[in-house]
Amino acid sequence: MFTSPKYIDVILPLPLKGTFTYCTDEDDLLVGQRVVVQFGARKLYTAIVKRIHDKKPVEYQAKPLLAILDEAPIVNVVQLEFWDWIAKYYMCNLGDVMSAALPSSLKLASESQVIIHPDFDGDMGELKSDEVLLLNALSHQDELSISAISKLIDIKSVFSLINDLIRREVVQIKEDLRDKYKTKTLSIIYYIASYKKLENTKLTDKQQGLVTAYLKMQQNNPSKKWTVAQVLDKTGFSRAIFTALVNKEIFEIKREEISRLVQSQQEIIPDKQLADFQQKALVEIETSFAEKEVCLLHGITSSGKTEVYIKLIEQQLKKGKQVLYLLPEIALTTQIIKRLQKHFANKVGITHSHLNNAERVEVWKAVQENNDKKVQYPIMLGARSSLFLPFSNLGLIIVDEEHDPSFKQHQPAPRYHARDAAIYLANLHKAKVLLGSATPCVESYYNAKIGKYALVEMHTRYQGIAPPKIQTIDIRKAHLKKQMKYQFSPEILTSIEQTLSAGKQVILFQNRRGYSPVLSCGTCAYTPNCNSCDVSLTYHKWNNHLKCHYCGYTEKLPEVCPSCSANDFEDKGFGTEQIEESLRALLPEYITKRMDYDTTRGKNAHQMIITDFEQGRIDILVGTQMVTKGLDFDNVALVGILNADSMLHFPDFRAYERAFQLMMQVAGRAGRKGAQGKVLVQTYDQENKMFRLLKANDYASFIDQQIEERKLFNYPPYNRLIGITLKHKNQRKLDVAADGLASLLRKSFGNRVLGPEYPAISRIRNYYHKNVLLKIEQEGSVVEAKNILQTIVGRMQEHPDFKAVRFILDVDPV
Numbered sequence: 160m161f162t163s164p165k166y167i168d169v170i171l172p173l174p175l176k177g178t179f180t181y182c183t184d185e186d187d188l189l190v191g192q193r194v195v196v197q198f199g200a201r202k203l204y205t206a207i208v209k210r211i212h213d214k215k216p217v218e219y220q221a222k223p224l225l226a227i228l229d230e231a232p233i234v235n236v237v238q239l240e241f242w243d244w245i246a247k248y249y250m251c252n253l254g255d256v257m258s259a260a261l262p263s264s265l266k267l268a269s270e271s272q273v274i275i276h277p278d279f280d281g282d283m284g285e286l287k288s289d290e291v292l293l294l295n296a297l298s299h300q301d302e303l304s305i306s307a308i309s310k311l312i313d314i315k316s317v318f319s320l321i322n323d324l325i326r327r328e329v330v331q332i333k334e335d336l337r338d339k340y341k342t343k344t345l346s347i348i349y350y351i352a353s354y355k356k357l358e359n360t361k362l363t364d365k366q367q368g369l370v371t372a373y374l375k376m377q378q379n380n381p382s383k384k385w386t387v388a389q390v391l392d393k394t395g396f397s398r399a400i401f402t403a404l405v406n407k408e409i410f411e412i413k414r415e416e417i418s419r420l421v422q423s424q425q426e427i428i429p430d431k432q433l434a435d436f437q438q439k440a441l442v443e444i445e446t447s448f449a450e451k452e453v454c455l456l457h458g459i460t461s462s463g464k465t466e467v468y469i470k471l472i473e474q475q476l477k478k479g480k481q482v483l484y485l486l487p488e489i490a491l492t493t494q495i496i497k498r499l500q501k502h503f504a505n506k507v508g509i510t511h512s513h514l515n516n517a518e519r520v521e522v523w524k525a526v527q528e529n530n531d532k533k534v535q536y537p538i539m540l541g542a543r544s545s546l547f548l549p550f551s552n553l554g555l556i557i558v559d560e561e562h563d564p565s566f567k568q569h570q571p572a573p574r575y576h577a578r579d580a581a582i583y584l585a586n587l588h589k590a591k592v593l594l595g596s597a598t599p600c601v602e603s604y605y606n607a608k609i610g611k612y613a614l615v616e617m618h619t620r621y622q623g624i625a626p627p628k629i630q631t632i633d634i635r636k637a638h639l640k641k642q643m644k645y646q647f648s649p650e651i652l653t654s655i656e657q658t659l660s661a662g663k664q665v666i667l668f669q670n671r672r673g674y675s676p677v678l679s680c681g682t683c684a685y686t687p688n689c690n691s692c693d694v695s696l697t698y699h700k701w702n703n704h705l706k707c708h709y710c711g712y713t714e715k716l717p718e719v720c721p722s723c724s725a726n727d728f729e730d731k732g733f734g735t736e737q738i739e740e741s742l743r744a745l746l747p748e749y750i751t752k753r754m755d756y757d758t759t760r761g762k763n764a765h766q767m768i769i770t771d772f773e774q775g776r777i778d779i780l781v782g783t784q785m786v787t788k789g790l791d792f793d794n795v796a797l798v799g800i801l802n803a804d805s806m807l808h809f810p811d812f813r814a815y816e817r818a819f820q821l822m823m824q825v826a827g828r829a830g831r832k833g834a835q836g837k838v839l840v841q842t843y844d845q846e847n848k849m850f851r852l853l854k855a856n857d858y859a860s861f862i863d864q865q866i867e868e869r870k871l872f873n874y875p876p877y878n879r880l881i882g883i884t885l886k887h888k889n890q891r892k893l894d895v896a897a898d899g900l901a902s903l904l905r906k907s908f909g910n911r912v913l914g915p916e917y918p919a920i921s922r923i924r925n926y927y928h929k930n931v932l933l934k935i936e937q938e939g940s941v942v943e944a945k946n947i948l949q950t951i952v953g954r955m956q957e958h959p960d961f962k963a964v965r966f967i968l969d970v971d972p973v
Contacts, residue, residue, distance in 0.1 A: 165182070165183060165184070165211060165212070165213050166180050166181065166182050166183070166211075166212055166213060166214060166215060166216070166221060167180070167181055167182075167183055167188065167194070167208050167209075167210065167211050167212075167224065168180050168208075168209045168210040168212070169181060169194060169196060169206035169207060169208055169209060170206060170207045170209050170242070170253050170254060170257045171196070171198055171204050171206050171254050171257070172204065172205070172206075172254055172257045172258045172261070172266045173198070173204070173252075173254040173258075174252050174254055174255050174572070175252055175254050176252050176253070177252075177253065178209050178210070178253065179196075179198070179206075180216045180221050181194075181196050181221050181222055181223065181224045182215075182221040182222070182223055182224065183223065183224035185224065185227060187227075188208060188211060188224075188227060189208065189231070189232050190208050190209065190210065190211060190232065190236060190239070191207065191208060191232025191233065191234040191235055191236065191238075191239065192207075192208050192227060192228070192229045192231070192232050192233070193205050193206070193207060193208075193227075193228040193229050193233055193265065194206055194207075194208055194224055194225075194226065194227050194228065195224075195225040195226040195227075195228065195317075195318040195319075196222065196224060196225060197222055197225060202306065203225065203305060203306065203309065203317075203318065204266075205228065205265065205266050205318070207233075207234055207239075207257060207261075208232075209239055225318070226317075226318050226319050227319075228318060228319060228322060233265065233523070233527075233549070234260075234261075234549060235549055235551055237550070237551070237587050237588060238260070238547070238549060238550075240587055241546075241547075241580075241583070241584055241587060242256045242257065242260065244583055245573050245575055245580060246573065248575075248583075248970060249572070249573045249574055249575050249968075249970045250881075250945055250948075250949065250968040250970055251572040251573040251574070251968075252572070255571070255572040255573050256573050259544065259547065259568075259571075259572075259573055260544075260547035261547075262516055262519035262520045262523055263516045263519075264516040264517060264519070264520045265520060265523070272302040272303065272304055273293075273297070273302065273303050273304070273305065273308060273321060273330050273331075274297065274301060274302045274330065274331060275294070275297050275298070275329070275330055275331075276328045276329055276330055276331045278328055279328065279329050279330075286329070289312050289314060289320060290320065290324060290329070292311065292312060293308060293311070293312060293320070293324070293330070294329070294330075296308075296311055297330065305317065305318070305321065308321065345384075345386050345414070346386055346387045346388075346412050346413075346414060347384045347385070347386060347412070347413050347414075348373070348385050348386070348387055348390055348410055348411075348412060349410065349411045349412075349413060350370075350373060350374065350377065350409070350410060351408065351409070351410065351411045352408065352409040352410075356408070356409075357370070357409070360407055360409065362404075362407075362409075363400075365396060365400050366400055366403060366404055366407075366409075368394075368396065369390075369394055369396045369400055369401060369404060370404065370409060372393070372394040372396070373385070373390055373394065373410075376390070376393060376394075387401065387412065431466055433463075433466060433467070433470065434463065434619075434621060434622070436462075436617055436618075436619045437462075437463050437466060437467055437617065437621075440456065440458070440467055440615050440616075440617050441467050441470055441471070443613075443615045444456065444467070444471065444593065444613075444615050445471075445474075447613030447615065448591045448613075450613070451612060451613045452582070452585065452586065452591060452592060453582055453585075453591075453592045453593075453594065453606075453611075453612040453613070454591070454592070454593050454594070454612060454613040454614075454615060455561075455594045455595075455596075455599055455603050455604070455606075455607040455612050455613070455614050455615070456593055456594065456595040456596075456615050456616075456617070457596065457597070457599055457604070457607075457614065457615070457616045457617070457858075458595065458596075458597060458616070458617035458618075459597050459617065459618055459619075459620065459626060459827070459856070460597045460620075460626075460823070460824065460826070460827020460828075460831075461620045461621055461624065461791075461827060461831045462597070462617040462618075462619060462620055462621060463617075463621040464559075464595050464597075464617070465495060465498060465559075466621075468484070468557050468559070468593070468595070469498075469499070469502050471555060471557070471593065472484075472499075472502075472503070472538060472555070472557075473502075475554040475555045476503075476506070476537060476538070478554060479552065480537075480552055480553065480554025480555065480590075481526075481537050481538070481539070481550050481551075481552050481553045481554060482537065482538045482539070482553075482554060482555045482556075482557070483539050483541070483545060483546070483548075483550065483553060483555075483556045483557070483581070484499070484538065484539065484540045484541075484557045484559065485541065485542070485543065485545065485546070485556065485557065485558045485559065485566070485577055485578075485581060486540065486541070486542060486559050486560065487542065487559075487560050487563035487565035487566055487788060488542060488563075488565050488785075488788055493765070493766045493769055493770075494769070494790065494791050495540075495559075496509060496540060499538065499540060503538055506535070506536065506537050506538050507536070507538045507539075507540055508522055508525055508526065508536030508538065508539045508540065509522075509539075509540050509541065510522045510539065510540075510541040510542075510544070510545050510548070511541060511542055512542070512544075522536070522539075522548070523548060523549060526539060526548045526549055526550060527549045527551070542565075542577075543565075543566055543567075543568060543575070543577035543580075546577055546580055546581060546584055550584075550588065552588070553584070553585065553588035553590045554588075554590050554591070555585075555590055555591050555592075555593065556581045556584065556585050556590060556591075556592045556593070557592075557593045557595065558577070558578050558581055558592065558593070558594045558595065559595050559596075560595070560596055560788065561578050561594040561595060561596045561599060561600065561603060562596045562598050562599055562600040562603070562820055563788070564817070564973050566578050567971075567972075567973045569969075572967075574968075574969050574970070574972075576971055576973070578594065578603075579971065594612070597823060597824065597827060597858075598819065598820040598823050598824060598858060599862075600816070600820075601816055601862055601865050601866060601869065601875070601876060602875055602876045604862045605862075605866055605876040606876070620831075622832075624830060624831070624832070624833070624835065625830070625835040626830075626835075626856050627798070627826050627827070627829040627830045627835060627836035627837060627838045628835060628836070628837050628838065629826055629838040629840065629853055629854045629856070630837070630838070630839055630840070630854070631803075631839075631840045631841075631842055631845050631850050631854070632648045632650050632651060632839055632840065632841050632842070632845075633842070633843070633845040634648050634841045634842065634843060635843045635845075637649065644741075644745065645738075645741035645744070645745065646669075646733050646737070646738055646741060646801055646802075647741070647745070647801075648841055650839065651799050651801075651839045651841060652745070654797055654799075654837065654839060655746070655779070655797065655799070656746070658796050658797040658837075659746070659749055659778055659779070661796070662794075663794055663795070663796035663797065664772065664775070664777070664778055664779070664780070664792065664794045664795045664796070665778065665779045665780070665795070665796075665797045665798075665799065666779075666780050666781075666782070666786055666792075666795055666797075666798045666799070666825070666828050666829070667738060667742075667779060667780070667781045667782075667798075667799045667801060668782060668783075668784075668786060668787070668798065668799065668800050668801065668821075668825045669733070669734065669735050669738055669781065669782075669783065669801045669802060670783050670784055670802075670805065670806060670821065671732070671733075671734040671735065671783070671802075671805065672697075672708075672734050672735050672736070672755040672756055672757055672783055673697040673698060673699050673706070673708075673734035673735070673736055673757070674697075674698045674699055674700040674701075674730065674733075674734055674736040674737045674740075675697070675698045675730030675731060675732055675733060675734060675737060676695065676697050676698075676731070676732045676734060677695045677697075677730070677731040677732055678695075678696070678698045678705065678716075678728050678729070678730055678731070679728070679729060679731060680720040680722065680723060680725055680727055680728060680729075681725070681727040681728070681729045682720065682723050682725035682727045683720060683722050683723040683725065685720050685721065685722035685723065687705050687714070687717070689707035689709070689710065689712050690712060691707070691710050691712055691922075691923070691924050691925045692707055692709045692710050692712075692920060692922055692923045692924065693920055693921050693922040693923075694707060694708075694709055694920050696712075696714070697734070698716065698730060699736065699757070700736055700737070700740070701736060701757075703715065703716050704716065709920065709923050709924070710923060710924045716728070733801075733802075735753045735755045735781050735782065735783060736753065736757070738753070738781045738801065739751050739752070739753045739781050742779055742781070746779070749778040749779060750776065750777050750778045750779070751777070751778065751779040751780075751781065752768060752771070752772075752777045752779075752780060752781070753780070753781040753782060754768050754769075754780060754781070754782035754783075754785050754786055755782060755783045755785060756783070756785075759785065765785070768780075769790065772792060773792060773793075775794065784821055784825075786825060786828065787821060787824040787825045787828070788824075790828060791831060792828060792831065793831065793832040793833075794832075795828050795829055795830070795831065795836065796829060796830060796834070796836055796837065797829060797836070797837050797838075797839070798825055798826055798828055798829040798836065798837075798838045798839075799838075799839045799840075799841070800822055800825060800826075800838070800839070800840045800841065801841050802841060802842075803818070803822065803840050803841065803842045803850075804842055804843050804844055806818035806821060806822075807844075807847070807849070810919065812869065812872070812874050813973065815849060815865065816865055818849070819849060819852075819853065819858070819861055822840065822853055823853065823856075823858065825838075826838040826853075840853070849861070852864075873934055873936075874934075875971075876937075877936075877937060878934045878935060878936055878937065879934070879935045879936075879937065879941055879970075879971065880932060880933065880934060880935075880970075880971060880972055881932075881933040881935070881944070881945070881948065881968065881969065881970050881971075881972075882930060882931075882932055882933075882968075882969040882972040883900065883930070883931040883932075883933065883948075883952070883966065883967070883968055883969075884928055884929070884930050884931075884966075884967040884969065885897050885900065885915070885928070885929045885930075885931070885964055885965065885966060885967075886926040886927065886928055886964070886965040886967065887926065887927060887963060887964045887965070888925055888926055888927070888963075889927075890927045892960070892961075892963070892964065893927045893929055893964065894915075894929070895960070896955065896960075896961050896964045897914070897915035897929040897931065898915060899955065899961075900915070900931060900951070900952070900955055900966075901914060901915050901931050903951045903954075903955070904931065904933065904948070904951060907947050907951070908933060908935075908944070908947075911933060911934045911935065912931065912932070912933055912934075913931070913932040913933075913934070914929070914930055914931040914932055915929045915930065915931045916929065916930055917929055917930075918930055926965075933948065945970075948968070949968075952966050952968070
């Protein structure tokens, strides 16, 4: 046991290196608990205890710990070890990792504003004197910062007091007002009248009718709790009639706390019998896990990978283990969520960016929960951030669509890759990892081929359906012969009409939203550009606005050209909005909808579009890469890719890999049930060798070809990459800093340093960008290279000329 006083190292949710030491005489302190500490002259923060020891800091006087917020740790030891690895591997601060990992509601800081909870009834009878003092102050001032409350109430544990009031819904943090979700309580109806009371109470016919209707509802569903709104909706009676019955003490209304986490209403279905090739894959995966920690499941589109995942999840649940199912974009995977809930009901938890702060806290607690009577989630379905949940007994991590670049975090730090981080997290839990994809990334496929990962393949579609037939269309010839109608060649237009006439549906893919990416004056060639970025403004016709897709700047479309006053604007190129308009002109008798960022901003907008398409209320679905992810439609017979070349011509060594993956994925939406599907690809470059492999569905040959090219030019998987981006508002200062950094790096790394170079978009939000790329051989010491890089960057940041320059380090950029 430690002698008094003892010291604790804490992690603060700030972009600062390492931990900070505080002193305390608390005996019941545990690693992983939240504590309140003072940092700086006036600010208080919630910190996480990382280590408890008896070593006094040498360089500074340790400040005292102010309060302990939790009875039990909210972060476990394995999580802290995982945070350490993320910070070291991805070259970021431990505070950045804490900020990314914890829900906002668990990170109170003294800048937060406290207000009276809108549901507080004003009853202060049970409140303590300090709590009454705070409520009186808030009744005179609408809001108070936590630092102001600290001055008002002279106690050490002001955070504990506020947390307790938040829990009892007396006050709330102001940010909670931005949440657009239902509150935690519902008005539940209880029938309280005895038979004698009912006999002796005079009721009108309508009041008697409502009582009879309610009793019948209760008889049919004895365990169900009915809300006021539900009863009035089902019975058709008015609120005035119901209020009269409450006043006559026939009914009683109680406000009852409910979980914010939506419980599944799906009907449990019996397990499906796996096809022979699926059963073979399942056995191979199970066998591989005896020898290797990671297995890559390469199954073509519609081969039934999800059914194999379900069998593996069942095995883990029988062992009492937890399962993490990672998806690239959780908001777009409604169908997978429903399928898992049909098998596992309320054992499946979901976390994503559409949850509010309070819901995220409840998910966090449900993952931690060991009490069977409370909400528990042994299966968590989530996007990349779900890696940070407090798992204690993880048995399996499934990374579905493992090739997807959405698994990489770009802004802000930590810039981690969820697939790679999942492998390390599984190693900490002694769990297994299954990577699944129809189009695995080059690095994963290479690791499987050299024996680092196990490889299991499924080359057959479920129920023996043939893969879609892929054809290319040379639109160069169609343009020369003036056969194009809007964005469509004669072949694709004819196929669309034939498909729709047969009662089937069509998906059209164009990886660009908006109406037109460029608008220019036909007289003087003036092009509207963003004021803050070096990029043209995209035209959105639905609101007649020009918008920058990098910083969000918006302006109205000018009536005349600002340069020459001509009224002659022409659009160059096309996006999903223009395609939707063209189809409505060409095929007005069919329903066309689009699915892109602009049409799926609402909480359930994507789900409504998917449901409408599933149920046949939409004939043609036009979309960006959203339509390639996690969608399984029975009635789609034709997929059209309207501009394949736009995906190929990027100055990026991964451009062909991403284009091939996207086209194969969107092609896989066709012909998933019944007859063979058809895929038409419009291109100006029909002879490109990539299209030959695409038509043959030969992904293995494409990967082999990519691996050879990367070996020749020293790119992954043969080399590791670290990207360094420098940002500054003054272009000249940025040039000096970038040249200086590259010069220092070359002294240590020689020709392994590429750049500095401006990216394709060199200015965003008034900051100029310049990139330097560092290549490190696989057999070289990556740790040593990172140490050298951090030393050089640290030295430059200390230089007075470069203090305003931002240095962004990105390990394994994608």
